[in-house]
Amino acid sequence: MKYWYNVDTGQVETDDTRSQDATVMGPYDSHEAAAAALETARANTERWDAEDRKWSGGGSWDEESQED
Known part of the structure; x- marks a missing residue:
């Protein structure tokens, strides 16, 4: 059986x-x-953001720093 998290109700649901x-x-x-x-998604987002910062040299992304 698979389980789902309903973001509107905060409840776990089944198929x-x-x-x-x-x-x-x-x-x-x-x-x-x-x-x-939600906690797993938050942790993944934080990890991916840290990896992006490391990959880009530690700076933050902004449109002005992008080359045309």
């Missing part, structure tokens, strides 16, 4: 009770993983 795709994150293999969906 049988899943809401529209636009309001859910997943699928996850366990209820616990689905319940931690």
Whole structure:
């Protein structure tokens, strides 16, 4: 069985009770993983942002620093 996190209600749903795709994150293999969906997404975003900063030399991205 797969599990989904509903971002509107904050509830974990199963395939049988899943809401529209636009309001859910997943699928996850366990209820616990689905319940931690927002924290997992936040951690991934922070990790990817740190990797981007490292890759770009530590600076922040802005349109003025981009070459045409």
